[in-house]
Amino acid sequence: MKKVSGLKGRLLLEKNGASFLGGRRVDLLEAVAEVGSISAAARAVGMSYKGAWDAIDAMNNQSEQPLVICSVGGKDGGGTRLTEHGVQIVRLFRAGEAEYQRILDALITGVDHFDAFQHMLRRFSMLTSARNQFVGKITKLTQGPVNAGVHLKLDKKNALMAVVTSESAATLELKVGLEVYALIKAPSIILTTDTSGKFSAENRLCGRVARIHQDEVNAEVRLALDQEKTVIATVTHETVDKLQLAEGTPACALFAASSVILALVQ
Numbered sequence: 001m002k003k004v005s006g007l008k009g010r011l012l013l014e015k016n017g018a019s020f021l022g023g024r025r026v027d028l029l030e031a032v033a034e035v036g037s038i039s040a041a042a043r044a045v046g047m048s049y050k051g052a053w054d055a056i057d058a059m060n061n062q063s064e065q066p067l068v069i070c071s072v073g074g075k076d077g078g079g080t081r082l083t084e085h086g087v088q089i090v091r092l093f094r095a096g097e098a099e100y101q102r103i104l105d106a107l108i109t110g111v112d113h114f115d116a117f118q119h120m121l122r123r124f125s126m127l128t129s130a131r132n133q134f135v136g137k138i139t140k141l142t143q144g145p146v147n148a149g150v151h152l153k154l155d156k157k158n159a160l161m162a163v164v165t166s167e168s169a170a171t172l173e174l175k176v177g178l179e180v181y182a183l184i185k186a187p188s189i190i191l192t193t194d195t196s197g198k199f200s201a202e203n204r205l206c207g208r209v210a211r212i213h214q215d216e217v218n219a220e221v222r223l224a225l226d227q228e229k230t231v232i233a234t235v236t237h238e239t240v241d242k243l244q245l246a247e248g249t250p251a252c253a254l255f256a257a258s259s260v261i262l263a264l265v266q
Helices: 023-035 036-046 048-062 084-110 114-123 166-172 236-245
Strands: 012-015 018-023 067-072 078-080 132-144 147-153 161-164 179-184 190-192 203-214 219-224 230-235 251-256 261-263
Touching: 018 023, 023 036, 023 048, 023 078, 023 132, 036 048, 048 067, 048 132, 048 230, 078 084, 084 190, 114 230, 132 161, 132 166, 147 166, 147 261, 161 166, 161 203, 179 251, 190 230, 190 236, 203 236, 219 236
Parallel strands: none
Antiparallel strands: 012 018, 067 078, 132 147, 132 179, 147 161, 179 261, 190 251, 203 219, 203 251, 219 230
């Protein structure tokens, strides 16, 4: 007799060990395509405005091509829309989700201890707490007796450098051409409005302030980079006031190479 579990499968795609695309994010993309607004799309799928922005930032940062483009002003009054790549990704995901459900339904009929199987699936969907997540290819690897310098190309205009121990480089089997995941915690980012100065930090990603979210303790500043990439910094209220940060302000994100964590999928 066929088992009836009532279980609905939700497809989750990972890229280099981190969540890239799942049903909830696709729901958001579909809502953006329908209403042309981040805030309205967030309400439509029951997501916070900040959570929607974070999801879109993460998808654009991890994708070879942007999925969502946001424009301000202009003859059409600005708005938010999916790129052709974004439309295609949504279409392919929904087709894959339907096939995944079909396979899951067939699998359930032959698994006696499905609860244990379900527990195993949960372990595969771990998320990272680092706010800044990038994917890049190693363009240069400098080995030393203690540390290794790893240069990553994120896209045509953005790059960064990480310093890891030589032991870690050997464990990860790092080499030129390998695609890796770079994680940077938001508190490790230092902001400056001096976009032309020289600094001791090895990494500098420059753009314009896209959003500032303030609470009782700190402020979270979202910096929009070229190629629809973003970087998020957690700074004090005093820093926001001192730098006179506001939406549209040119600024750079500075961070040490030692603050970059590298990861990959075996």
